[in-house]
Amino acid sequence: MTAKPEPPASAADWAPATRLVHGGTLRSQFGETSEALFLTQGYVYESAEQAEARFKNEEPGYQYSRFANPTVSMFEERVRLLEGAEACRATATGMAAVTSALMSYLSAGDHVVAARALFGSCRYVVEDLAPRFGVGSTLIDGTDIEAWKAAVQPNTKAFFFETPANPTLDLVDIAAVSEIARQAGALVFVDNVFATPMLQRPLEHGADVVIYSATKHIDGQGRCLGGAVLGTQKFVDDYLSVFLRQTGPSMSPFNAWVLLKGLETLPIRVKAQCDNARRIADHLGQHPAVTGVLFPGRADHPQAELAQRQMTGCGQIVTFTLNGGKDEAFRFLNALKIVRISNNLGDAKSLITHPATTTHQRLKPEARAELGICDAMVRLSVGLEDADDLIRDLDRAISAASQ
Numbered sequence: 001m002t003a004k005p006e007p008p009a010s011a012a013d014w015a016p017a018t019r020l021v022h023g024g025t026l027r028s029q030f031g032e033t034s035e036a037l038f039l040t041q042g043y044v045y046e047s048a049e050q051a052e053a054r055f056k057n058e059e060p061g062y063q064y065s066r067f068a069n070p071t072v073s074m075f076e077e078r079v080r081l082l083e084g085a086e087a088c089r090a091t092a093t094g095m096a097a098v099t100s101a102l103m104s105y106l107s108a109g110d111h112v113v114a115a116r117a118l119f120g121s122c123r124y125v126v127e128d129l130a131p132r133f134g135v136g137s138t139l140i141d142g143t144d145i146e147a148w149k150a151a152v153q154p155n156t157k158a159f160f161f162e163t164p165a166n167p168t169l170d171l172v173d174i175a176a177v178s179e180i181a182r183q184a185g186a187l188v189f190v191d192n193v194f195a196t197p198m199l200q201r202p203l204e205h206g207a208d209v210v211i212y213s214a215t216k217h218i219d220g221q222g223r224c225l226g227g228a229v230l231g232t233q234k235f236v237d238d239y240l241s242v243f244l245r246q247t248g249p250s251m252s253p254f255n256a257w258v259l260l261k262g263l264e265t266l267p268i269r270v271k272a273q274c275d276n277a278r279r280i281a282d283h284l285g286q287h288p289a290v291t292g293v294l295f296p297g298r299a300d301h302p303q304a305e306l307a308q309r310q311m312t313g314c315g316q317i318v319t320f321t322l323n324g325g326k327d328e329a330f331r332f333l334n335a336l337k338i339v340r341i342s343n344n345l346g347d348a349k350s351l352i353t354h355p356a357t358t359t360h361q362r363l364k365p366e367a368r369a370e371l372g373i374c375d376a377m378v379r380l381s382v383g384l385e386d387a388d389d390l391i392r393d394l395d396r397a398i399s400a401a402s403q
């Protein structure tokens with residue numbers, strides 16, 4: 001096997017779209033156009049000496065696909081080039097990425113400060129799981145800079161948040177929060193799923209670790225699960241890699257191969273979805289039966305100025321509230337013909353969910369109220385369909401729901 005990086009070294013000069021098509025490609029002796037899918041658990045060695053050298057890390061090369069695999073390496077390198085990070089590691093899912101990034105770094109006696117508006121499973125990791133292993137956590141309102149400062153303890157080692165947050169699309173000021181973390185000696189972990197790597201670059205605003213669920217926009221076509229963690233070489237070498245190698249939340253080579261193809265079309269998909277989302281947000285914003293629209297690209301978003309400063313696009317999620325409560329929201333969802341009911345997001349298909357009874361049903365009603373999630377709220381992940389078709393579908397279902 002003579003797989004080698006191709007073309008060599010020039011990726012640094014490439015714009016993101018070019019990196020996403022060619023970056024990280026390892027071409028075998030067969031000269032295949034598309035990235036090869038290496039479905040193998042292990043690797044054979046030329047000699048016992050070579051096996052020894054690989055295990056001692058004295059010679060580059062693969063040993064076992066739980067540690068590394070060429071198709072997964074291609075995915076990691078392509079995401080790394082896009083993000084401009086020193087290092088990237090892929091994981092089986094977005095949650096494997098979150099859990100591995102945090103748990104590889106933290107030890108009993110440490111403390112995490114996290115925004116309380118977190119993806120449900122992320123909130124479980126910091127609120128329920130970490131404390132079981134002696135890692136304390138404080139959940140705060142991530143939009144409140146003073147709250148981050150006030151939550152710091154002498155043992156605070158990590159700040160964790162997502163921006164925009166699910167489902168209310170609240171933003172966290174990455175630069176301001178990173179500055180507080182720096183002074184506290186804590187690392188900043190950002191779940192950048194909602195923004196996608198196309199619209200927000202947390203490392204440039206001072207964050208230390210960026211986490212993705214590749215399941216969402218990177219696949220973008222509803223096929224497989226995956227995750228990625230990006231950070232400094234030091235973070236990956238000293239903490240993450242050994243944790244991944246020994247505990248095993250590895251990305252499958254097949255999924256890496258699908259996700260590599262997803263990366264090729266990521267910029268054009270995200271752009272088309274954002275354009276659709278903006279049109280839909282503006283349409284809903286002037287709809288008499290819609291009582292509120294949350295969309296970072298609109299002037300009436302409470303943090304519109306921060307969105308302008310921190311993001312290069314507004315995202316493809318639109319959250320809105322209907323007149324009424326759960327009954328109206330359910331009637332609306334059930335009347336949709338094109339938009340499908342699903343808690344997933346970032347897909348080519350437009351997907352809608354009722355957060356209070358799905359993604360956030362685990363929370364107590366008071367906790368939901370604290371996050372601004374009401375029974376009349378729905379979260380729409382805008383897909384690649386024709387915007388006029390989507391608007392007609394939404395309008396018809398709103399009428400049906402208010403009857």
Ligand SMILES: *Cc1c(COP(=O)(O)O)cnc(C)c1O
Nearest residue numbers: 093094095119191193213215226
């Ligand atoms: C989906 C999602 C995750 C978890 O990703 P999986 O691939 O489903 O494990 C984490 N954070 C956010 C913001 C997400 O949307």
